[in-house]
Amino acid sequence: MNHTGFVVSDMGRSLDFYQDLLGLKQERNQILEGEFISELVGYPDARLHIVYLGTGDLRHSVELIQYLNPAGTAAPMPERHQVGASHLGVIVNDLDAFYAELSSRGVRFVSPPAIRPGAVYPMASKGCYMQDPDGNWLELLERPPAPEGTTQA
Template sequence: MDPTAHHYAITVSDLDRMVTFYRDVLGLDVLAEFTVGGEAFATGVDVPGASAEFVHLDGGDARMELVEYGPEGDRRPRPSLNEPGATHLGLEVDDLDSVYAELPDSVDTLSEPQTTESGTRILFVRDPEGNLVELLET
């Protein structure tokens, strides 16, 4: 087996709002929009009666997938990076300070941009549903 990354996914409750954030605030291009349903899908995701709307965004070497399920599941607690099983999306940018300066005031950040011991500059933000996104400049 020689797998390669195809996509990274975030399940969302408001697909339109999330597409607006990732497209308009973070600058990811929309590649595809589609709906999937039927018994094979419901069985494959182990959610009885499931259907979902998908949007694929251009994440460089792999797609970023936003998916809104019907029926919607229970909400998870707001994630913290030091919890086992915590996830975040990492997006590399050319100029972190410019990105930070251009973020709308409504975007929740964990801190101002920081330079780590390795020399990487990082900035963690939360998307409109509280998912963590690391913006980094190497």
């Protein structure tokens, strides 16, 4: 896998969320325009502000895309159960603390962390859904410790 992309309305606000609240690091930040990008996205004279964020391992990134031309417009976000809905799963070490911190800063969650009794690595022992400032869904997961000698994936 290379990246998961989200179209956003305000890059500054999204960077505040993904960098400051979630702790992701910028891997690339650029304006893309020209024949290649116009052909790729299917819009003549396309101009996009794209930022890739990750954990620093350069394996899988979150790609934030703000369409500067044509300007992006808000659309209703599908509910989690609707066809076409998507989400990004993120593993965290202490979901309860993460939930408390983000909730205190106004992040919208579906519910507090749900607990899965008896979960065995690599299954999630806790999980919850939240939304970024544009309504894109993220699923936060906490795993039990990996058995000794297991390489974490």
